[in-house]
Amino acid sequence: MRFAFTDEQLVMRDAVRDFLEKECPPEVVRDAWTNDTGRSGLWRKLGELGVLGVLAPESQGGLGGDFLDLVLLLEETGRAALPEPVVEHAAVAVPELDDATDAASGAVTVTVTDPPHVLYAESADFVLANGRFVEPGTLELERRGTVDRSRRLSVLGSAEATIARNPADRGAVGTAAQLIGLGQHLLDVSVEYAQQRHQFGVPIGSFQAIKHKLADVRLALEFARPVVYRAAYSVARNDPERSVHVSMAKVYASDAALLAARHALQVHGAIGYSFEHDLHLWMKRAWALAAAWGHAASHRERVGRAILDAKEGMPNG
Amino acid sequence: MDLSFSDEEERFRAEARAWLEANVPAEPLPSGDTAEGFALHQRWERKLFDARWAVVSWPEAYGGRDASLWEWLIFEEEYYRAGAPQRVTQNGIFLLAPTLFELGTREQQDRILPAMASGEETWCQGWSEPDAGSDLAAIRSRAVRDEKAGGWRLTGQKTWTTRGAFCDRMFGLFRTDLDAERHRGLTYLLVDLHAEGVTVRGFGRLDGDEGFADVFLDDVFVPERDVLGEVDQGWSVAMATTGSERGLTLRSPGRFSATAGRLLDLCHQQPRADVDLRDAVVQGWMDAEAYRLQTLWTVTRFVDGERTGPESSLTKLFWSELDVRLHETALAMEDPELESEWTKGYQFALAGPIYAGTNEIQRNVVAERVLGLPRK
Numbered sequence: 001m002r003f004a005f006t007d008e009q010l011v012m013r014d015a016v017r018d019f020l021e022k023e024c025p026p027e028v029v030r031d032a033w034t035n036d037t038g039r040s041g042l043w044r045k046l047g048e049l050g051v052l053g054v055l056a057p058e059s060q061g062g063l064g065g066d067f068l069d070l071v072l073l074l075e076e077t078g079r080a081a082l083p084e085p086v087v088e089h090a091a092v093a094v095p096e097l098d099d100a101t102d103a104a105s106g107a108v109t110v111t112v113t114d115p116p117h118v119l120y121a122e123s124a125d126f127v128l129a130n131g132r133f134v135e136p137g138t139l140e141l142e143r144r145g146t147v148d149r150s151r152r153l154s155v156l157g158s159a160e161a162t163i164a165r166n167p168a169d170r171g172a173v174g175t176a177a178q179l180i181g182l183g184q185h186l187l188d189v190s191v192e193y194a195q196q197r198h199q200f201g202v203p204i205g206s207f208q209a210i211k212h213k214l215a216d217v218r219l220a221l222e223f224a225r226p227v228v229y230r231a232a233y234s235v236a237r238n239d240p241e242r243s244v245h246v247s248m249a250k251v252y253a254s255d256a257a258l259l260a261a262r263h264a265l266q267v268h269g270a271i272g273y274s275f276e277h278d279l280h281l282w283m284k285r286a287w288a289l290a291a292a293w294g295h296a297a298s299h300r301e302r303v304g305r306a307i308l309d310a311k312e313g314m315p316n317g
Numbered sequence: 318m319d320l321s322f323s324d325e326e327e328r329f330r331a332e333a334r335a336w337l338e339a340n341v342p343a344e345p346l347p348s349g350d351t352a353e354g355f356a357l358h359q360r361w362e363r364k365l366f367d368a369r370w371a372v373v374s375w376p377e378a379y380g381g382r383d384a385s386l387w388e389w390l391i392f393e394e395e396y397y398r399a400g401a402p403q404r405v406t407q408n409g410i411f412l413l414a415p416t417l418f419e420l421g422t423r424e425q426q427d428r429i430l431p432a433m434a435s436g437e438e439t440w441c442q443g444w445s446e447p448d449a450g451s452d453l454a455a456i457r458s459r460a461v462r463d464e465k466a467g468g469w470r471l472t473g474q475k476t477w478t479t480r481g482a483f484c485d486r487m488f489g490l491f492r493t494d495l496d497a498e499r500h501r502g503l504t505y506l507l508v509d510l511h512a513e514g515v516t517v518r519g520f521g522r523l524d525g526d527e528g529f530a531d532v533f534l535d536d537v538f539v540p541e542r543d544v545l546g547e548v549d550q551g552w553s554v555a556m557a558t559t560g561s562e563r564g565l566t567l568r569s570p571g572r573f574s575a576t577a578g579r580l581l582d583l584c585h586q587q588p589r590a591d592v593d594l595r596d597a598v599v600q601g602w603m604d605a606e607a608y609r610l611q612t613l614w615t616v617t618r619f620v621d622g623e624r625t626g627p628e629s630s631l632t633k634l635f636w637s638e639l640d641v642r643l644h645e646t647a648l649a650m651e652d653p654e655l656e657s658e659w660t661k662g663y664q665f666a667l668a669g670p671i672y673a674g675t676n677e678i679q680r681n682v683v684a685e686r687v688l689g690l691p692r693k
Contacts, residue, residue, distance in 0.1 A: 004618070
């Protein structure tokens with residue numbers, strides 16, 4: 001038993017964190033709200049860094065890693081609110097490709113259907129739909145406005161689209177990892193703000209009403225993180241209980257990030273409610289990702305079917 | 318990362334499971350928080366001790382098995398899975414013992430630990446006083462130096478002392494320096510409750526069992542050898558125990574996994590459970606699993622040599638609120654008016670957010686010492 005990441009995995013995480021701190025500051029996220037693609041312009045660099053090809057074989061320019069090598073990197077992309085289809089591409093599509101060479105390098109962008117949505121269809125080269133990679137132009141897509149305006153979403157038209165369980169599980173746990181990172185960022189900026197902002201002559205962070213809200217966010221993240229990491233482990237090992245573990249991860253990460261967003265706004269008050277403040281960029285991403293790849297309620301229901309509708313209760317452990 | 322147990326650990330599990338299956342009483346013992354039940358639980362502790370299951374993680378010399386933290390977790394999982402009796406020795410073996418191992422003298426360890434492990438000598442915790450609950454540093458019970466006799470003389474009152482009416486000894490904090498800042502000037506003492514000047518008055522807890530006690534001390538003599546740690550350093554000595562109590566030693570995940578399992582069984586017997594109830598049951602089961610996973614995560618860090626810090630307050634918040642929720646969910650299915658395992662358990666669970674530092678205090682600790690928010 002050893003529930004921890006390897007030194008190599010932590011080193012890679014730190015490298016991605018440093019890269020994103022430098023290359024993806026809030027201005028980049030904000031710019032993606034209004035630019036042509038909704039994206040950061042960092043795709044090729046992410047490819048060079050190895051992030052996009054973690055799950056691709058080394059012979060195709062990837063790292064030949066498993067989901068445990070990827071999960072912390074996705075958490076970092078969430079922390080930075082990186083506006084890219086990195087879960088769709090690196091976690092969902094890459095393992096389905098016969099040849100991932102161009103996907104690993106970032107020469108192409110591959111997105112997938114998370115029915116009924118397709119993220120970044122306009123700037124993607126291929127879409128994984130119904131188990132096949134097709135060009136976006138072949139799909140009946142309707143562009144829709146989004147709350148997080150960097151997330152360029154299209155809704156699939158009449159044609160029914162489905163996604164198989166394995167890639168959908170990877171999408172859910174990858175998104176869960178991003179939600180953990182988002183929640184951590186929302187907590188960090190709220191703690192910092194509560195230390196600086198004075199009212200009644202004292203920092204607002206000295207009030208118990210504020211302290212307890214932020215303690216609850218820390219609590220939610222503390223217990224969500226191991227659930228997400230276990231799901232990544234189960235995906236990497238193709239554990240028979242994988243789907244239950246993935247659904248748990250999506251429930252915990254969604255709930256924790258939504259709580260972080262809600263409390264972050266309340267702690268920031270009217271300043272955080274201002275469009276000019278960066279807080280809403282992270283908050284709206286948390287809302288979006290909490291819904292992507294199945295919201296908490298649908299995943300809780302999936303766990304329920306596994307543990308309550310089976311003939312006998314599944315024991316813990 | 319490897320989330321499986323080794324063959325050796327699985328053999329340990331099998332051995333524990335076999336022994337528990339053969340020895341756990343078929344009928345539950347009466348509550349250990351009553352005089353009659355306490356005595357029966359002491360006999361059970363003796364049985365555990367004789368088979369070397371009482372304190373698996375302790376050194377063999379004191380009746381343990383030198384078990385690893387992983388094996389300890391496995392044992393706890395099996396213990397609760399088997400529905401084995403409550404541990405009336407827990408304040409000794411889980412709260413005092415870690416402090417004794419860390420800060421006690423060899424003489425204290427040799428003298429105290431074996432009798433504690435066998436249940437022959439039972440311990441209660443003497444921290445709270447009528448005016449010192451959440452504000453523990455407000456303790457007023459005094460210990461005055463008696464040079465001639467070579468020890469200390471105690472005067473004051475401790476209260477809400479769990480199982481104090483049945484225990485032989487009490488570990489507690491006493492004020493030894495009146496002039497010092499209030500967190501200083503406290504000393505950690507081990508008190509014989511059978512000594513002259515001690516009056517113990519049991520009183521009922523929420524569920525009616527006589528699980529609480531007042532301990533009145535009137536010029537009670539404590540010899541020098543029963544000072545734990547240094548004089549006037551009792552606060553930091555006590556905080557070592559708090560780390561254990563808030564952290565994982567008092568509330569291993571096995572207990573909540575077992576309760577969550579019973580909750581699933583209860584739900585299976587209710588084919589018409591509505592969506593809200595189903596959701597609550599599923600969430601409860603997942604929460605117990607999340608607690609288990611966070612424990613495995615934390616234990617890995619212990620094994621790597623890290624220590625419990627203020628993060629243990631997060632653990633205490635989670636398990637105590639989880640325990641209440643699991644019982645509330647069960648009582649949406651069981652008749653809450655009737656005495657049952659669930660109504661009894663619910664009343665017990667309600668103590669969780671209060672003892673070992675109220676959850677309000679724990680949230681302050683998280684905010685101030687984990688997140689770094691200002692105290693004032």
